[in-house]
Amino acid sequence: MAGSTPTVSEYITHHLTNLTFxxxxxxxxxxxxxxxxxxxxxxxxxGGAEASVMGFNAIHVDSMSWSIGLGIVFCxxxxxxxxxxxxxxxxxxxxxxxMVVGFVDNTVKDTFHGQxxxxxxxxxxxxxxxxxxxxxxxxxIDLVPKILQLVAGVHFQxxxxxxxxxxxxxxxxxxxxxxxxxxxKVKGFxxxxxxxxxxFNHWAFIPVNLFMEVVGLLAKPFSLGLRLFGxxxxxxxxxxxxxxxxxxxxxxxxxxxxxxxxxxIFHLLVIPxxxxxxxxxxxxxxxxxxxxx
Amino acid sequence: xxxxxxxxxxxxxxxGGLGAAIGVGLLGGxxxxxxxxxxxxxxxxxxxxxxxxxLVDAIPIIGVGIAMYLIFVVAG
Numbered sequence: 001m002a003g004s005t006p007t008v009s010e011y012i013t014h015h016l017t018n019l020t021f022x023x024x025x026x027x028x029x030x031x032x033x034x035x036x037x038x039x040x041x042x043x044x045x046x047g048g049a050e051a052s053v054m055g056f057n058a059i060h061v062d063s064m065s066w067s068i069g070l071g072i073v074f075c076x077x078x079x080x081x082x083x084x085x086x087x088x089x090x091x092x093x094x095x096x097x098x099m100v101v102g103f104v105d106n107t108v109k110d111t112f113h114g115q116x117x118x119x120x121x122x123x124x125x126x127x128x129x130x131x132x133x134x135x136x137x138x139x140x141i142d143l144v145p146k147i148l149q150l151v152a153g154v155h156f157q158x159x160x161x162x163x164x165x166x167x168x169x170x171x172x173x174x175x176x177x178x179x180x181x182x183x184x185k186v187k188g189f190x191x192x193x194x195x196x197x198x199x200f201n202h203w204a205f206i207p208v209n210l211f212m213e214v215v216g217l218l219a220k221p222f223s224l225g226l227r228l229f230g231x232x233x234x235x236x237x238x239x240x241x242x243x244x245x246x247x248x249x250x251x252x253x254x255x256x257x258x259x260x261x262x263x264x265i266f267h268l269l270v271i272p273x274x275x276x277x278x279x280x281x282x283x284x285x286x287x288x289x290x291x292x293x
Numbered sequence: 294x295x296x297x298x299x300x301x302x303x304x305x306x307x308x309g310g311l312g313a314a315i316g317v318g319l320l321g322g323x324x325x326x327x328x329x330x331x332x333x334x335x336x337x338x339x340x341x342x343x344x345x346x347x348l349v350d351a352i353p354i355i356g357v358g359i360a361m362y363l364i365f366v367v368a369g
Contacts, residue, residue, distance in 0.1 A: 008365060009365055009366050012362075012365055012366050013366060226355075227348075227351045227355075230351060230354065230355030230358065231351055231354055231355065233355075233358050234354045234355055234357055234358020234359075234361075235354070235358075237358045237361050237362060238357070238358070238361065241361060241365065244365075270350075270354075273343065273347045274347065274351075276343075276344070276347070277344060277347045277348065280344060
């Protein structure tokens with residue numbers, strides 16, 4: 001996007017590129033002709049090609065800052081409401097927060113049958129945080145990137161953290177670590193027995209059982225992260241495509257606007273639903289970790 | 294052969310939509326059956342229905358997203 005009008009595929013690729021900060025190897029020639037000196041350099045990437053050269057030594061600055069920022073918003077909002085809460089009839093934002101807390105509390109009581117004081121706060125955090133990250137999908141896609149480009153000269157910006165697989169799989173990895181921790185803590189040696197002796201309870205089937213159980217265990221966090229990522233990525237992709245319709249001429253403006261509204265309304269269903277599913281599956285997986293046979 | 298990308302996208306969307314449609318159809322039918330048999334359970338069943346529909350829905354939506362990416366970015 002160097003001033004000239006981009007084609008549709010350039011526009012889409014531009015919107016799907018993260019703002020990446022990472023280390024370029026020495027001798028690499030950048031887009032503006034400069035060559036990286038000895039020992040490499042830590043810089044902001046200009047485009048996908050530089051980001052892929054960075055490999056593992058890179059961080060998506062936009063995803064990290066938006067997700068951590070939304071996490072801070074969540075903590076601040078719920079803390080300020082918790083300090084204001086009293087026994088009278090609640091109103092406004094207090095009412096909303098009490099509804100969310102009550103809803104999550106009921107879901108946890110219905111789904112989780114073990115004894116653990118961590119699960120309900122964890123479920124609340126997961127639900128509200130994922131919901132806030134997904135809600136960024138409803139912000140008009142060009143608004144924030146364009147403002148940042150004009151004001152601060154930042155070229156790439158993806159404001160929906162849950163369209164970044166690193167964020168969703170990172171959250172799923174956190175759930176996976178908790179699953180392993182509680183499996184070992186609650187079941188002890190029973191966890192090893194569960195991995196080796198089910199579904200065929202015979203010593204000759206240990207390799208088969210182990211393979212099946214380990215695949216089943218690893219598939220849980222993987223599908224958890226990919227489900228959230230895939231839904232939001234596909235939604236964002238279609239928002240971008242509809243936005244690209246506006247470049248097709250004045251005739252297309254009204255249909256494109258209507259499509260944008262229709263897809264936005266559909267997303268009002270998808271966004272809380274995916275946050276809810278992420279939360280419920282987190283509780284279910286942790287509940288399974290607590291079940292001792 | 295870039296034309297095959299369009300065929301791939303069409304198969305992806307078509308089969309994904311077919312499977313999910315059957316799945317959601319079964320789910321909705323069973324929800325109606327269940328709540329006709331025991332109307333007092335209807336709100337509880339509805340929550341479970343939406344959870345199941347969300348799980349089933351994910352696959353075709355992901356398929357549509359990947360298909361759109363193939364059509365407009367890889368082939369375009």
